[in-house]
Amino acid sequence: MQRATGCQNGRIAPPSTMATAMPLTFSIQQDTGAGRRATMQLPHGAVETPVFMPVGTAATVKAVPQHLLEEAGTQILLGNTYHLYLRPGHERIRRLGGLHRFMSWPRAILTDSGGFQVFSLNALRTVSEEGVRFRSHLDGSAHFFSPEHSMDVQIALGADIVMAFDECTEYPATRERARASLELTQRWAVRSRDHFLAHQQEVPWYAERQGQTQNLFGIVQGGMYADLRRESAERLVELDLPGYAMGGLSVGEPRERTREIIAATLPLLPADKPRYLMGVGYPDEIVEYAAMGVDMMDCVLPTRAARHGLLFTSQGRLNIKNQRYAEDQGPLDPECKCGVCQRYTRAYLRHLFAAKEPLAAVLHSLHNLAFYLDTMQSVRDAMVLGTLPELLERVRQRQGGAA
């Protein structure tokens, strides 16, 4: 992987002992004023942004093998700290050379910190200043996650980008609750950074990639309160991290609120660093947010929906289990170039789903992922051509109804 010669604006202020640390570079190719195109250079390769990142929680994007992910154009994958810590264990992954080698994924990886589990494992955890006590969803055993521990696990996994340990604020949340949550997330971000900087040379590939390091991103919280979001962003930016994320969105709030919070937060994040919107969204959403200036997004939706029979197409959403497709010999999406659409009929895909054949999950996930990845590619292309507004309009219209 060649290194881009772009600016070093993502550099972390290095502690005295870490003068050689070399984090990501983020080279902006084009800023349209409404969305921008850039190349993000990471230890495991370059990523063209805006980018959609498939979620591979347990060292696998459910139902899709790595070679097909590459073929579909995946540039960077997500992994999850909490899940990999529980199974197979981060120390085991470290002994096996890190997550990239373990799962045979040569391209970039980002690991989430476990912060989302603070939110979703609601019934199985207790939050304190020190960290979060979890009960394993696998066997009920007790575990403790602190910012420091999350960093240790993420360093052992060795992703290119690691996330600060945060508390994903629930919705709805009162102003007091959102403030307390933001404050905790901020204190945890400082602890995450300090621990990360002190241990970043322990990453499994440190020796073979001389001087390159992982990149710690901070996460903005603040619930649905624009001023709290502002405060969270401003204080987080003081930590001078190589990238920033917006968390706690798409947790049940109306779409308009999501849009407002993104619009209010984006301008406060450094323009020369990647901005990551966590856990989003539907096809029209990812286009819209990219057009607002978001560089990175991830979402389980394409893969989860695929496993449940919901397919995203250029004509809108399509529920493959519907009776109407039982003898439909057409392709899933006539405009899609993916291998699934090139080869199989809707009738066949419906049959696989109805018969509960595992291949249904494979083919459906592959298509939905290809659709998302292609959608992002078309966003990048539209920026070059200056046709992003038209693309956005088209996507908005088509994602409303059924195919």
Next chain:
RNA sequence: GCACAGGUGGCCGAGCGGUUAAUGGCAGCAGACUGUAAAUCUGCCGCUCCUUGGAGCUACGGAGGUUCGAAUCCUCCCCUGUGCA
């Protein structure tokens, strides 16, 4: 032929005098899914009619009977399984 055991809504299978259009499961139909406790979850699922709610009709192998009231009890018949002839 005799003796047991059975015949319940598309299928399997509860119920064994009223609160039963009849528990469950499957199949079927539709919906949901946004930093993955998710190959998960939700709704509908005899027929007809009116607006939610309801009204009417038809239903537990068949025909009779007992009872205020039967899928549930009795009689006969038909059918299935197992055992004995």
